Amino acid sequence: MTNLPLYQIDAFSSKLFSGNPAAVVPLPEFLPDNTMQSIAAENNLSETAFVVVRGPGVFGIRWFTPTAEVRLCGHATLAAAHVLYQSSGKTLEQLTFQTERAGSITVRPLANGTYQMDFPADAPHKTKKPANLLSILGVKKVDGVYRGKDDLLVIIKSKKQLQRLEVDFQAMAKLTKYRGVIVSAPGKKFDFVSRCFYPQTGIDEDPVTGSAHTLLTPYWSSRLGRNKLSAKQISGRGGEIRCQLKGKTVRLTGRAATYLSGQINLENEEEF
Numbered sequence: 001m002t003n004l005p006l007y008q009i010d011a012f013s014s015k016l017f018s019g020n021p022a023a024v025v026p027l028p029e030f031l032p033d034n035t036m037q038s039i040a041a042e043n044n045l046s047e048t049a050f051v052v053v054r055g056p057g058v059f060g061i062r063w064f065t066p067t068a069e070v071r072l073c074g075h076a077t078l079a080a081a082h083v084l085y086q087s088s089g090k091t092l093e094q095l096t097f098q099t100e101r102a103g104s105i106t107v108r109p110l111a112n113g114t115y116q117m118d119f120p121a122d123a124p125h126k127t128k129k130p131a132n133l134l135s136i137l138g139v140k141k142v143d144g145v146y147r148g149k150d151d152l153l154v155i156i157k158s159k160k161q162l163q164r165l166e167v168d169f170q171a172m173a174k175l176t177k178y179r180g181v182i183v184s185a186p187g188k189k190f191d192f193v194s195r196c197f198y199p200q201t202g203i204d205e206d207p208v209t210g211s212a213h214t215l216l217t218p219y220w221s222s223r224l225g226r227n228k229l230s231a232k233q234i235s236g237r238g239g240e241i242r243c244q245l246k247g248k249t250v251r252l253t254g255r256a257a258t259y260l261s262g263q264i265n266l267e268n269e270e271e272f
Contacts, residue, residue, distance in 0.1 A: 002266040008045070009079035012208040012239035012254040014113070019239040020208035021259065022079035023048040026087075030062060033069070039264060040064035046203045049076035051084065054098060059084065061097040061105075067202035070179065071150060072102040074117065074210015074252060075239075081107040081115050082256035114255050121250045122148040122215040129154075130175055137183065138166030148215035150179035151196075155219075159185050159193050163234060173199035182212045184219075190240070191229040192220045208239030214250045217243040 005026055013019025023043040027050055030036070040048040044066055052060045061080060063073035081095050090109070097105040108116045124146035134140065137154065144155040152175065156162060162185045172181060180198035187193040194216060196209040206212075213231060220243075221227050227245040232238065242253040 004264040004266065005261070006043075006264050007079070007083045007261050008043075008259045009082050010257045010259055011075035011078040011082070012210070012233075012241055013237075013257055014255040016257050016259055018237050019254075019257070020075040020206065020237065021045050022073075022076035024076070024080045024083045025050050025264065026083065027052050030060070035266075036062065037064055037069070041066045046198075046206050047073045047076040049073065049080045051080050051097075057092055057094055058096045058098065061099060065198070065201045065203055070201060070211075072099070072119070072211045072214070074119065074213065075208055077105055077107065077117060078115055078210060078252075078254055078256050081109070081117070082258070085109045085115075086258070110253075114253050117210070117252045117254075118246075119211070119214045119250050119252065121218050121245065121248050122150075124148055124153055124215055124219045127152075132171060136168045136171045136175075136181075138164075138168070146215075146219065147178075151212060151215060152178045152181045153215055153219060154181060154183045156183060156185050159187060159234070161185060162193060162195055165195065167197055167205075169197070169199040169204045172197060176200060180206075182209075182216065184216055187230075187232065190232040191224060191226075192216065193232050193234050195234060205235055207235045207237040208233045208241070210241070210252055210254075213241055213243055213252055217245050217250045217252075221245040 007024040010019040047063045050062050095107045106118045127147040129145040146153040184194040196206045196212045229243045231241045244251040
């Protein structure tokens, strides 16, 4: 029997049962892809992060939804940083995550319990809207459609309209050119609000999506003429993110709370 540590963290939240839950599995080396995918499917959370030590404060990281590996995940990176920082006795001043397809991500734990994460910015590019987009979202019009490296970004008029979306997830899942669809609108208490949908990778609606804000931040920074912004993802659980555009980098700041720690028991691992 092989025992692996397992943590579940509520990311982009200072309290349990809000924000976005992610699983974190620290490893000496990455497991075979099909084993990691099976673990992520068993966890059945929007993402499971697998992390390995590569040097002092340097880690490799990979992220899996229940159905697929993804190029980038923000909330599971925050969750992983929280686990590593807490387990180090809070001695790490900076963590660097090396990824296969998204470059390096640095995370700095701050004294007030928040974490600053620096990601490569994802510049939005105006694009034609898919022919059936309005019916997929259940709206009569949209104000703009943009494409990032992974996702389609749709801008609509108001938070009220965003709350009332009636998404056809089956039809959206057929938009296979995109990892998912981000829908965003101006906020009142917050600079902007959003909802994020990923039926293409097995997640109908993601509670709080850090990677989406690497695309949202450049868009809203340009539109509002400011590089420091406050954001809220208005899913059922909800979560708040502070965003800053720093040249070609997006800095996201948020909190995390540990829900559980335990272990995974892998029997007959060779069968995976």
